[in-house]
Amino acid sequence: MTKLTVIHMDQGDRLLLYQLFWHYYRGDLMKLTTIDWANLAELLRTMTVLCESEFGNQAITKFDEVSEETLESFVFDYNRLFVGPNRLHASPYESTYSNFEGTIMQQETIKVRNFYHYEGLQVADEGQYPDDHIQYELEFICYLLNQNEKGPDLKLFLENHFFKWVDKHCERIEEHSQNQLTLAFAYLLKEFLQLEKIIIEGGEPNVN
Amino acid sequence: MLTENFSRRTFLKGSASLSALLGLGVATSQAPKGLIPKAQAKSNGKVEQFYNACPRNCYDTCSIVTTVEDGRITFITGNEKNTYTKGRLCVKGNTYPRVVYSPDRIKYPMRQKGRGSGNWERISWDEAYTIIAKKILAIKKEYGSTLPICLNKYSGNFNILNYATEGMLSSIGYTTRAQGTPCDPAGSDAQGFDMGAPYNNDPEQFLDADYIILWGANPAWTSAHSMYFIEQAKERGTKLVVIDPLITQTASKADEYIQVKASTDGALALGMIRYILDHQLYDKNWVSQNSIGFNEFFSYVKKNITVEWAAEKTGVPKPVIERIAREYATAKPANIWIGFGMQRHVNGGAMVRAIDALAAITGNIGKKGGGVNYIGEETWGFNYSTMGFGAPEGSGGEADRYVNMNNFGAQVLDANDPPIKMMWIACRNPMAQDPEPTVVKKAFDQMDLIVTADLYMNKTVEYSDIVLPVTTPFESVGVNVSYWHYWMNVNEQAIKPLYETKSDLEIAMGLSKKLNQLKPGSCTFPVTGDPLDWVEKEMNDDIKALFNVKSWDDLRKNGGTAKANESITVAWKDLKFRTPSGKYEFYSKTAAEYGHHPLPIFTEEYKAPKEYPIRCMSPHWKFGIHSQFQHQDWLMAIQAHPFLEIHPDLAKKKSIRDQDMVKIINETGYMTLPAKITKMVPADTVVMYEGWWKGVNYTENFTVKALQEDMGEHLKGQRGIAFHDNFVNIEKA
Numbered sequence: 001m002t003k004l005t006v007i008h009m010d011q012g013d014r015l016l017l018y019q020l021f022w023h024y025y026r027g028d029l030m031k032l033t034t035i036d037w038a039n040l041a042e043l044l045r046t047m048t049v050l051c052e053s054e055f056g057n058q059a060i061t062k063f064d065e066v067s068e069e070t071l072e073s074f075v076f077d078y079n080r081l082f083v084g085p086n087r088l089h090a091s092p093y094e095s096t097y098s099n100f101e102g103t104i105m106q107q108e109t110i111k112v113r114n115f116y117h118y119e120g121l122q123v124a125d126e127g128q129y130p131d132d133h134i135q136y137e138l139e140f141i142c143y144l145l146n147q148n149e150k151g152p153d154l155k156l157f158l159e160n161h162f163f164k165w166v167d168k169h170c171e172r173i174e175e176h177s178q179n180q181l182t183l184a185f186a187y188l189l190k191e192f193l194q195l196e197k198i199i200i201e202g203g204e205p206n207v208n
Numbered sequence: 209m210l211t212e213n214f215s216r217r218t219f220l221k222g223s224a225s226l227s228a229l230l231g232l233g234v235a236t237s238q239a240p241k242g243l244i245p246k247a248q249a250k251s252n253g254k255v256e257q258f259y260n261a262c263p264r265n266c267y268d269t270c271s272i273v274t275t276v277e278d279g280r281i282t283f284i285t286g287n288e289k290n291t292y293t294k295g296r297l298c299v300k301g302n303t304y305p306r307v308v309y310s311p312d313r314i315k316y317p318m319r320q321k322g323r324g325s326g327n328w329e330r331i332s333w334d335e336a337y338t339i340i341a342k343k344i345l346a347i348k349k350e351y352g353s354t355l356p357i358c359l360n361k362y363s364g365n366f367n368i369l370n371y372a373t374e375g376m377l378s379s380i381g382y383t384t385r386a387q388g389t390p391c392d393p394a395g396s397d398a399q400g401f402d403m404g405a406p407y408n409n410d411p412e413q414f415l416d417a418d419y420i421i422l423w424g425a426n427p428a429w430t431s432a433h434s435m436y437f438i439e440q441a442k443e444r445g446t447k448l449v450v451i452d453p454l455i456t457q458t459a460s461k462a463d464e465y466i467q468v469k470a471s472t473d474g475a476l477a478l479g480m481i482r483y484i485l486d487h488q489l490y491d492k493n494w495v496s497q498n499s500i501g502f503n504e505f506f507s508y509v510k511k512n513i514t515v516e517w518a519a520e521k522t523g524v525p526k527p528v529i530e531r532i533a534r535e536y537a538t539a540k541p542a543n544i545w546i547g548f549g550m551q552r553h554v555n556g557g558a559m560v561r562a563i564d565a566l567a568a569i570t571g572n573i574g575k576k577g578g579g580v581n582y583i584g585e586e587t588w589g590f591n592y593s594t595m596g597f598g599a600p601e602g603s604g605g606e607a608d609r610y611v612n613m614n615n616f617g618a619q620v621l622d623a624n625d626p627p628i629k630m631m632w633i634a635c636r637n638p639m640a641q642d643p644e645p646t647v648v649k650k651a652f653d654q655m656d657l658i659v660t661a662d663l664y665m666n667k668t669v670e671y672s673d674i675v676l677p678v679t680t681p682f683e684s685v686g687v688n689v690s691y692w693h694y695w696m697n698v699n700e701q702a703i704k705p706l707y708e709t710k711s712d713l714e715i716a717m718g719l720s721k722k723l724n725q726l727k728p729g730s731c732t733f734p735v736t737g738d739p740l741d742w743v744e745k746e747m748n749d750d751i752k753a754l755f756n757v758k759s760w761d762d763l764r765k766n767g768g769t770a771k772a773n774e775s776i777t778v779a780w781k782d783l784k785f786r787t788p789s790g791k792y793e794f795y796s797k798t799a800a801e802y803g804h805h806p807l808p809i810f811t812e813e814y815k816a817p818k819e820y821p822i823r824c825m826s827p828h829w830k831f832g833i834h835s836q837f838q839h840q841d842w843l844m845a846i847q848a849h850p851f852l853e854i855h856p857d858l859a860k861k862k863s864i865r866d867q868d869m870v871k872i873i874n875e876t877g878y879m880t881l882p883a884k885i886t887k888m889v890p891a892d893t894v895v896m897y898e899g900w901w902k903g904v905n906y907t908e909n910f911t912v913k914a915l916q917e918d919m920g921e922h923l924k925g926q927r928g929i930a931f932h933d934n935f936v937n938i939e940k941a
C-alpha cells in the first residue's frame with residue numbers, strides 16, 4: 001500500500017467517493033458509457049492523493065481504458081460477486097464477515113440497525129433487506145459526513161463497522177473478479193479505505 | 209431518499225458534480241429505498257413466537273416453533289404440543305435459520321443471458337411477469353392452445369397453498385404436465401390393488417406393536433421422529449427386525465438384521481407365507497371374512513413357493529425365514545413398515561403385494577399397532593381452492609396433456625403435437641433428480657423459455673432463462689399435513705419475506721394480473737387476495753371435524769398443531785376396503801386390467817447385464833432430502849463431497865483402496881468419485897447417496913436409465929423408475 005505522510009483530501013472529495021461507492025453498490029452505475037467512465041477517471045485525477053497511490057492509480061487507469069467488452073460483462077460479474085442468483089463471491093453484507101456463522105440478519109446486523117436508530121434513521125424496508133448491506137452503510141456514512149457535528153459518530157461507525165469488514169470484502173472481489181470495472185472498484189475502495197483510516201485514526205498508513 | 213435530499217441541500221462540489229457527471233439514474237435504479245427517518249414507535253427487543261411447518265418431502269412434516277426477535281428468526285425448535293414432533297427437529301430441520309439467512313439465497317427475479325452461461329442480470333418482477341406473459345400469449349396464438357407450456361412441479365414444498373402453481377397453469381388453458389411420482393408409485397398401486405388405497409397406521413402406534421419389521425426403510429436417517437417410537441417400543445420389549453440389502457443405521461439398532469438380496473423381498477415374503485400356511489399360523493377367520501381370492505393365492509403358493517427356494521433366491525437362510533415367519537405370525541399385533549426404496553425395482557409393485565399378503569393372512573391389517581404401513585393420504589382432504597378456476601374461454605385443446613415425470617426428458621422430446629416450448633419448474637430440480645440427465649438437458653435445449661422458481665441456485669436454475677426467488681416457509685402462510693403421521697400443522701408468516709422473494713401463490717396472482725393486463729380474460733386465476741384468506745379457504749367442514757378445529761386461525765391461536773381424531777388413525781379399522789369387492793383382494797381384477805397377474809405372485813428381479821454386473825443403489829442421504837438441504841454449507845461442512853461405498857471384497861478385486869478415485873460407468877453415463885470402503889454394503893453392490901449435486905458436475909442419476917417399475921399407472925397415472933436396478937461397472941480411475 002502507498003506510503004503517505006500528508007493526506008490531501010477535503011471533505012468534499014471524501015463525500016464524493018463515498019457517494020460514488022454508494023451509487024455503485026446500489027447498482028446505479030450499470031449503464032454508464034465508456035465516455036462516462038473516462039469522465040469519472042478525469043474527476044478522480046483531481047484528487048492527487050488518489051492518483052499517487054498504487055491502487056488508486058490503477059483503478060483510475062482502468063476507468064479510463066474501459067472497453068465495450070468490459071461494459072458488456074460488467075453487470076454479470078457484478079451480479080456474480082454481489083447479487084446472485086449464484087453463491088455470492090463477495091457478499092456485500094457486513095454480518096457475513098463478522099458473524100461466526102457468516103449469515104445475514106444476525107446480532108451484528110442489529111448493531112448496525114441500532115446505530116441507524118440512534119441517529120434517527122432506519123432502512124426503509126427494515127426487516128426485508130439486511131441493514132448492513134454496504135449500500136446502506138455507505139448512505140449512512142454520507143449522512144454523517146455531511147454534518148460536521150457528527151464527526152465522533154462517524155468515527156465510531158467507521159471503526160466499529162465499515163473498516164472492520166470492507167477490506168475483506170475487497171480481497172474477495174480481487175480474488176474472484178473477472179471484469180476490469182469490478183476490479184477497479186475493489187482497488188479504489190481498498191485504497192480509499194486506507195486513506196480514510198489515516199484520516200480518521202490519524203495514524204500511520206499501512207505500509208508495504 | 210436521504211442522500212439525495214442532503215446532496216441537494218449541500219454546497220459540496222463533489223457530490224453535485226458526481227451526479228451531473230454520471231447522470232445518475234437514481235429514479236430508475238432497482239435498488240431498494242435507502243435510509244429514512246426512523247418511525248416513531250419503533251421498539252427494539254420485541255420477541256414473538258410463531259408456528260411453522262416443515263413442508264419438505266419428509267415423512268415427519270414437523271411442527272416448528274419459531275422465535276422471532278426484532279423481526280428476525282433467532283431460534284427454532286420442534287413443537288411440544290405435537291406428540292409426534294415431540295419438541296425436536298432433525299439435523300436438516302435445525303439448519304432452517306441458515307436456509308433463510310444464508311447470503312447465497314436467490315434474492316431477485318433474474319434473467320440469464322445464454323442458458324447455462326452464468327451471465328445473470330436483474331429484472332424487476334414486472335419485467336419477469338411481462339416476459340413470461342408475453343411468451344404464454346404468443347404460444348397460445350401460434351399453436352392455438354397453451355399445450356406447448358409444460359409444468360414440472362413436485363415435492364419441494366408440500367404447503368397446500370403451493371398448489372397455486374398448478375392452479376395458475378390451469379387458469380391459462382390446457383397445458384402439459386409432468387405427471388406421476390418418483391417416490392412411491394409401484395407400492396401405492398400394489399396397495400391400491402390389494403386394499404383400494406395405500407393407507408398406513410398412525411406411526412405413534414409403533415408403541416402398540418408386539419413385533420416390528422422395517423422392510424427396506426431407514427427411519428434413523430429419513431424419519432427421525434418415527435425412530436423415537438420404534439426405539440421406545442423396543443425398550444418395552446417389542447422385537448425390531450430390519451430387512452434390507454444394506455446395513456443401514458436403522459439396521460444397527462435392530463434386534464435382528466436380515467440381509468436380503470436386493471429386489472428379492474417378494475420371494476422372502478412368499479417364503480414366509482408358505483411357512484405360515486404350512487403351519488396353520490394364518491388367521492383363518494380374518495381371510496374368510498375380509499378377503500377374496502385367498503384360495504387361489506393359497507394354491508399358487510403351495511404350487512410354486514417353497515421356503516428352500518425363497519432361501520436360495522433371497523440369500524436368507526431357511527431357518528431364519530422360518531423363525532421370522534413364526535415370530536411375525538404369532539406376534540399380535542405385528543407391524544410392517546415398507547420403505548419406498550424397496551419398491552424402486554422392476555418388480556417393486558409385485559414385492560409390495562406379497563408383503564401385503566403376509567400382513568393380510570396373519571390378520572394384522574385393521575389392527576391398532578399392526579398394519580402393513582407404506583404411505584397414506586387420509587388427512588389431505590383440503591379444498592385446493594387455488595386449483596379450481598378452470599381454463600379461460602376460448603382455450604384451445606380439450607384437456608391437459610401428461611408426460612411421465614419419471615421419463616421427463618424423453619417424453620418432452622417426443623411430444624410433437626404440439627411440441628413443448630416453455631417450461632415452468634417449481635418445487636423441483638429435474639436436472640439433478642431425473643434419470644438420464646443428458647436427455648433432460650436435450651429437452652431443455654428445445655425450449656423457448658424456461659422459468660424456475662426456487663430458493664437456491666441448483667442444477668435446474670443453472671439451466672433456466674428466468675429464475676423467480678421464492679419464500680421459505682417462515683416468510684409465507686400455509687397449512688401442512690403428512691403422508692405418514694396424522695397431524696395438521698399451521699404455517700404462519702413469522703418474518704417479512706426477504707429481498708424480493710414471493711410465495712408460489714403470490715407469483716400466481718402476479719402473473720395472472722399481467723396476463724389480464726396484456727390480454728383481458730386470458731387467465732382465470734384471481735389477481736389479488738390475502739394469503740390468510742386463501743389458507744382459510746382450504747379448510748372445509750370435513751377437515752375441521754376430522755381435526756376438531758374451528759378454523760386455521762383458531763388452530764394458529766391454539767398451539768398450531770392438531771391431530772386427526774381416532775376414527776382414521778388405525779388403517780382399515782372397519783375392514784371396509786376400497787376395492788371393487790369391498791374386501792382385501794388377494795385376487796385383484798383391477799390388477800389384471802392393468803396387465804398384471806391378479807394374484808400377488810413372485811416376479812423375477814431385473815438381471816444384471818454381463819458387462820455391468822454391479823448394482824448401484826442410491827438411497828437417501830442422512831443430511832439431505834432429495835436435492836434439498838445437502839447443499840447447505842452447515843451440512844457441507846460435515847460431508848462436502850459424494851463418495852461411492854464399496855465392499856472390501858469388491859474393492860480388493862478391483863484393486864481399489866479407500867479414498868481412491870473410482871470411475872463408475874454403464875451405457876447411460878459415467879462419473880468419477882472417491883471410494884469409501886465399507887462392509888455396510890454387499891459385495892455385489894455399490895452405494896452412492898441420492899440428491900448430491902453441489903460442487904460436482906454429476907448426479908447419482910448419471911448412470912440411471914429410465915427403466916420402469918412394474919406398477920404406478922393405476923393410482924399415480926404413471927409408473928415409477930426402478931432407480932435401484934441401476935447396473936454398472938467400476939474401475940480405479
Ligand code: SF4
Pocket residue numbers: 262263264266267268269270297298299300301302431432433833
Ligand atoms: S426434514 Fe423432516 S424430520 Fe427434519 S424438520 Fe423437516 S419434517 Fe422434521
